[in-house]
Amino acid sequence: MGGTSLQFLLTLVLLFLCMKPTTANYLGLADTHLGCKEHERQALLKIKQDLIDDDRHLSSWSSDQDCCTWSRVTCSNQTGHVIMLNLQGVGSGKLNPSLIELKYLTDLDVSYNDFHQSQIPEFIASFSNVTSLDLSGANFGRNIPFQLGNLSNLQYLNLGGNNFNKPENIEWLSLLSSLEILYMDDINLSKVNNWLHVVNKLPYLTYVHLDSCNLPNIFSVPLVNSSTSLDVLDLSSNNLTSSSSVLEWLFNSNTSVVELYLFENQFQGLIPIAFSKINTLAELGLDSNEFEGEIPKAFGGMCNLKTLSLPLNHLSGQLGFIHNSTHCANHSLEFLDLGQNQIMGSLPDLTTFPSLTFLDLSQNRLNGTIPESLGKLSNLESLYLQGNSLEGVISDAHFSKLTKLKHLYLSNNLLNFNFSSDWVPPFQLNEINLRFCQLGPRFPKWLQTQKNYYWLDISNSAISDSLSNFNLVFPPQLGYMNLSYNQISGQIPNLSLEFTFPPIVDLSSNKLEGRIPQFLFESGYLDLSKNLLSGPISSLCEVQNGKLNILDLSNNQLSRPIPDSCLMHFEGLLILNLANNHFHGKIPSSVGFLHEIVTLDLGNNNFSGKLPSSLKNCTKLVFFNLKQNDLSGQIPMWLGISHPNLVVLILRSNHFYGAIPTHICHLAHLQILDLALNQISGSMPKCLNNLTALTQKVSPNATISHSHETQVSDNTLFDMSYDDRMFFMWKGKEHEYKNILGLLKSIDLSSNNLTGRIPREIVELVGLVSLNLSRNRLTGQITSEIDMLQSLDALDLSQNQLSGGIPSSLSHIDRLSVLDLSNNNFSGKIPTSPHLDTFKATSYEGNPNLCGVPLPKKCSGEEIAQNPAMNRSREHAGRQDEKEGLISIGFYVSVALGFIAGFWGVVGTLVLNMSLRVAFFRFLNNFKDRLYVAISVNLARVQRQLQN
Ligand SMILES: *[C@@H]1O[C@H](CO)[C@@H](O)[C@H](O)[C@H]1NC(C)=O
Ligand SMILES: *[C@@H]1O[C@H](CO)[C@@H](O)[C@H](O)[C@H]1NC(C)=O
Numbered sequence: 001m002g003g004t005s006l007q008f009l010l011t012l013v014l015l016f017l018c019m020k021p022t023t024a025n026y027l028g029l030a031d032t033h034l035g036c037k038e039h040e041r042q043a044l045l046k047i048k049q050d051l052i053d054d055d056r057h058l059s060s061w062s063s064d065q066d067c068c069t070w071s072r073v074t075c076s077n078q079t080g081h082v083i084m085l086n087l088q089g090v091g092s093g094k095l096n097p098s099l100i101e102l103k104y105l106t107d108l109d110v111s112y113n114d115f116h117q118s119q120i121p122e123f124i125a126s127f128s129n130v131t132s133l134d135l136s137g138a139n140f141g142r143n144i145p146f147q148l149g150n151l152s153n154l155q156y157l158n159l160g161g162n163n164f165n166k167p168e169n170i171e172w173l174s175l176l177s178s179l180e181i182l183y184m185d186d187i188n189l190s191k192v193n194n195w196l197h198v199v200n201k202l203p204y205l206t207y208v209h210l211d212s213c214n215l216p217n218i219f220s221v222p223l224v225n226s227s228t229s230l231d232v233l234d235l236s237s238n239n240l241t242s243s244s245s246v247l248e249w250l251f252n253s254n255t256s257v258v259e260l261y262l263f264e265n266q267f268q269g270l271i272p273i274a275f276s277k278i279n280t281l282a283e284l285g286l287d288s289n290e291f292e293g294e295i296p297k298a299f300g301g302m303c304n305l306k307t308l309s310l311p312l313n314h315l316s317g318q319l320g321f322i323h324n325s326t327h328c329a330n331h332s333l334e335f336l337d338l339g340q341n342q343i344m345g346s347l348p349d350l351t352t353f354p355s356l357t358f359l360d361l362s363q364n365r366l367n368g369t370i371p372e373s374l375g376k377l378s379n380l381e382s383l384y385l386q387g388n389s390l391e392g393v394i395s396d397a398h399f400s401k402l403t404k405l406k407h408l409y410l411s412n413n414l415l416n417f418n419f420s421s422d423w424v425p426p427f428q429l430n431e432i433n434l435r436f437c438q439l440g441p442r443f444p445k446w447l448q449t450q451k452n453y454y455w456l457d458i459s460n461s462a463i464s465d466s467l468s469n470f471n472l473v474f475p476p477q478l479g480y481m482n483l484s485y486n487q488i489s490g491q492i493p494n495l496s497l498e499f500t501f502p503p504i505v506d507l508s509s510n511k512l513e514g515r516i517p518q519f520l521f522e523s524g525y526l527d528l529s530k531n532l533l534s535g536p537i538s539s540l541c542e543v544q545n546g547k548l549n550i551l552d553l554s555n556n557q558l559s560r561p562i563p564d565s566c567l568m569h570f571e572g573l574l575i576l577n578l579a580n581n582h583f584h585g586k587i588p589s590s591v592g593f594l595h596e597i598v599t600l601d602l603g604n605n606n607f608s609g610k611l612p613s614s615l616k617n618c619t620k621l622v623f624f625n626l627k628q629n630d631l632s633g634q635i636p637m638w639l640g641i642s643h644p645n646l647v648v649l650i651l652r653s654n655h656f657y658g659a660i661p662t663h664i665c666h667l668a669h670l671q672i673l674d675l676a677l678n679q680i681s682g683s684m685p686k687c688l689n690n691l692t693a694l695t696q697k698v699s700p701n702a703t704i705s706h707s708h709e710t711q712v713s714d715n716t717l718f719d720m721s722y723d724d725r726m727f728f729m730w731k732g733k734e735h736e737y738k739n740i741l742g743l744l745k746s747i748d749l750s751s752n753n754l755t756g757r758i759p760r761e762i763v764e765l766v767g768l769v770s771l772n773l774s775r776n777r778l779t780g781q782i783t784s785e786i787d788m789l790q791s792l793d794a795l796d797l798s799q800n801q802l803s804g805g806i807p808s809s810l811s812h813i814d815r816l817s818v819l820d821l822s823n824n825n826f827s828g829k830i831p832t833s834p835h836l837d838t839f840k841a842t843s844y845e846g847n848p849n850l851c852g853v854p855l856p857k858k859c860s861g862e863e864i865a866q867n868p869a870m871n872r873s874r875e876h877a878g879r880q881d882e883k884e885g886l887i888s889i890g891f892y893v894s895v896a897l898g899f900i901a902g903f904w905g906v907v908g909t910l911v912l913n914m915s916l917r918v919a920f921f922r923f924l925n926n927f928k929d930r931l932y933v934a935i936s937v938n939l940a941r942v943q944r945q946l947q948n
């Protein structure tokens with residue numbers, strides 16, 4: 001019994017000893033003047049009332065408790081007054097004036113709220129004892145009250161990221177004689193021409209952040225205040241130039257700065273050697289300026305430097321400063337970023353920097369080999385050398401001690417990997433980028449040891465091996481895998497795994513075979529095009545909750561019908577490309593679940609039956625290709641109504657019949673309309689001039705591109721983009737048309753049963769590059785207004801029943817390089833002009849009543865007179881047809897989109913010499929990748945030109 005009570009007593013004593021004053025107060029045992037002051041408690045409650053605190057950050061602030069126990073409130077343990085108040089990120093509203101009751105505040109933080117661009121209340125200036133004031137990111141507006149200058153005890157002031165009016169001056173700042181840390185980032189100080197003088201007056205300032213302030217350049221150096229003691233100076237993202245005096249001031253006054261950030265300015269010329277004289281400097285950030293020339297050799301003597309960051313300048317020369325770094329007994333450099341400059345020469349021995357963790361020399365002009373000594377940098381975590389001209393063999397030695405390496409980027413060099421076959425790397429990489437490195441021909445076995453990567457790019461790496469010899473690792477955290485453009489064969493293993501985030505997987509352009517395993521369909525972006533994959537895609541249909549945005553299975557040997565409900569779990573799909581496979585059966589009606597789809601390419605398969613009416617739901621379609629299938633039925637009316645964004649519509653080579661619905665004219669963005677090789681009858685709709693995109697000469701974009709952001713890891717968003725593409729025949733070979741698909745504007749209605757006249761409205765489609773109406777039963781004449789089609793490159797009206805004369809205005813279409821009027825009933829004399837004379841007899845033959853060059857038949861006098869001179873009302877003023885005696889009323893151009901028929905193609909450099917087409921090529925040459933693409937050139941013509 002005695003034992004127990006002793007224990008109890010001890011506990012009680014301990015309790016007293018440990019009790020905090022506030023708790024003691026609550027128990028009524030402690031000093032009565034400690035604890036919350038009533039008027040301060042009331043003030044705090046009023047402050048709470050004026051704040052919208054949706055996330056209940058202030059829930060502990062209730063009327064029946066000691067306010068010193070509330071969260072975000074700190075009282076003095078000597079006086080019981082509130083001395084610290086932290087309202088960071090509570091919400092929005094306003095600052096209640098009763099804040100002024102908290103007279104003893106030393107520390108006030110109201111950052112990251114939304115005060116609706118109200119002014120900072122002037123009463124804040126009455127907190128004469130406040131030492132720390134954080135007003136950042138709080139959407140304060142109007143003018144900064146100059147009364148803040150009264151806060152003579154202030155040591156920390158943060159005003160950054162608000163929406164103040166441009167201050168005219170900041171003189172008040174110089175009164176803050178105790179100030180040590182100043183943040184004014186994102187405040188527009190463009191009118192404050194003496195900002196540096198003001199800053200210079202503050203004797204205790206150690207941290208200054210004036211980034212993104214539109215600081216004006218300063219052209220007079222303030223008197224150097226001998227007591228300036230800056231540790232950190234951040235003047236990034238201003239427009240400071242070398243002609244300003246900022247650097248001069250810096251070099252004269254601040255010989256002890258430790259961190260210096262001058263990112264994103266316009267400093268030009270050589271990097272001043274004076275930086276190297278600042279012995280204390282540990283971090284120097286000069287990214288995104290216009291510095292040029294070599295990095296001063298004297299930088300090698302900066303023995304305390306930990307970070308040197310100079311990417312995105314115009315630096316050239318060699319890395320001599322590294323050679324000159326041997327003076328330091330122990331060089332401390334940890335972070336070296338010189339990426340995206342024009343640095344030349346070879347990569348020096350970096351072992352003078354044993355602490356190096358981050359090395360970025362990417363996108364420079366380094367050549368020569370990578371020294372094996374690199375493998376000794378045992379602290380290295382990130383190695384970025386991509387985009388240089390480094391060459392030679394990479395072996396085990398290059399990585400021997402790199403146990404901490406996580407990020408390896410050697411892409412786009414001339415490197416040849418040659419590891420011993422049983423090499424086990426000392427590292428586990430997160431990112432592997434070896435694109436365009438020579439890794440093959442066998443699969444690099446060491447890759448099998450890497451099990452944690454989320455980024456793997458070994459595309460174009462000359463691997464010619466079978467997956468059966470290699471255990472390809474798909475880590476669950478995979479974000480990006482690109483093995484494209486190799487010769488990888490064999491089957492993709494059927495793994496059962498779940499990805500953390502749906503990854504981007506590109507295995508295209510290989511020789512993969514067999515079925516597609518289901519787990520791959522759990523990706524966000526899957527490109528398996530240009531392989532030898534076969535069988536049904538039933539595993540696709542088994543995916544629940546599909547995350548796919550982009551699925552490209554084109555150019556394989558996939559077959560069988562696609563189950564009708566297969567696509568119902570892929571509502572996020574944007575791109576579905578199944579072209580060039582052997583699918584058959586109906587188009588699955590679940591395609592109607594694809595509400596977001598923009599590209600649907602089912603071309604070159606054996607799909608049959610009618611178009612499912614559920615396609616109506618795919619209202620965002622831009623690119624729709626069904627060419628070369630066995631589809632039938634009428635062209636549905638809804639095609640023109642439900643898909644207002646269509647740019648490409650291709651139904652070529654199917655069994656569609658009936659008339660062209662006039663609803664098709666609603667497609668204001670349509671640039672490519674191809675209905676060729678069907679059984680379409682009736683007349684051409686007159687409303688084709690409503691196809692607005694075709695009535696304009698300019699094209700919005702060279703590519704038809706779709707981009708989409710996807711999250712591939714906790715902290716990485718990747719912007720994927722997909723360019724629509726199509727295949728065309730040229731010289732018996734198929735070429736892919738991608739980079740300029742968006743420039744094509746064409747109509748092809750050839751090889752149908754169209755009758756009647758070519759509607760005159762067609763000449764309003766002045767953007768048309770190709771018009772093919774051949775192989776129909778069209779009648780009537782060619783309008784002399786045909787020359788309104790100034791963009792026209794190819795015109796094929798052959799094998800119809802067109803009659804009348806050939807209008808001489810045709811010769812005004814300078815770009816025309818393909819003309820076929822053969823096998824009609826044209827009559828009269830073929831007009832002559834230097835341009836038209838370049839066409840051969842084949843353009844005109846099969847018209848028994850035509851005469852003149854280039855046909856062998858000579859014209860007699862009567863034949864010239866026979867030319868019809870009828871309705872001239874629609875002729876444009878200024879045309880010369882009459883003079884030439886060749887009048888035609890409605891030369892009704894039929895619209896022919898010739899390019900798929902073989903007018904169009906991708907040809908070699910050869911064709912570029914053709915003088916006729918130079919202008920157009922110059923236009924194409926503007927594109928970065930300078931694809932040598934020639935549009936609508938037929939082989940006969942090329943040969944003729946070359947002979948000339
Ligand atoms: C009182 O507060 C100061 C800081 O405000 C602290 O250093 C000190 O330890 C506190 N004293 C007690 C007894 O809690
Ligand atoms: C300011 O602090 C001093 C002591 O540091 C104190 O005597 C004075 O009362 C305080 N004034 C206010 C208004 O808090």
Ligand SMILES: *[C@@H]1O[C@H](CO)[C@@H](O)[C@H](O)[C@H]1NC(C)=O
Binds near residue numbers: 214237238239
């Ligand atoms: C920097 O200057 C350029 C013109 O020299 C101007 O276009 C740009 O807006 C300026 N940027 C800032 C942040 O002042």
Ligand SMILES: *[C@@H]1O[C@H](CO)[C@@H](O)[C@H](O)[C@H]1NC(C)=O
Binds near residue numbers: 296297301302324
């Ligand atoms: C190399 O560094 C040393 C030590 O810092 C320095 O004195 C010398 O001037 C530098 N050499 C050159 C060529 O700049």
Ligand SMILES: *[C@@H]1O[C@H](CO)[C@@H](O)[C@H](O)[C@H]1NC(C)=O
Binds near residue numbers: 344345367368369
């Ligand atoms: C590297 O390039 C320079 C010129 O840029 C050249 O003089 C030198 O020979 C090249 N070195 C190697 C190893 O190719």
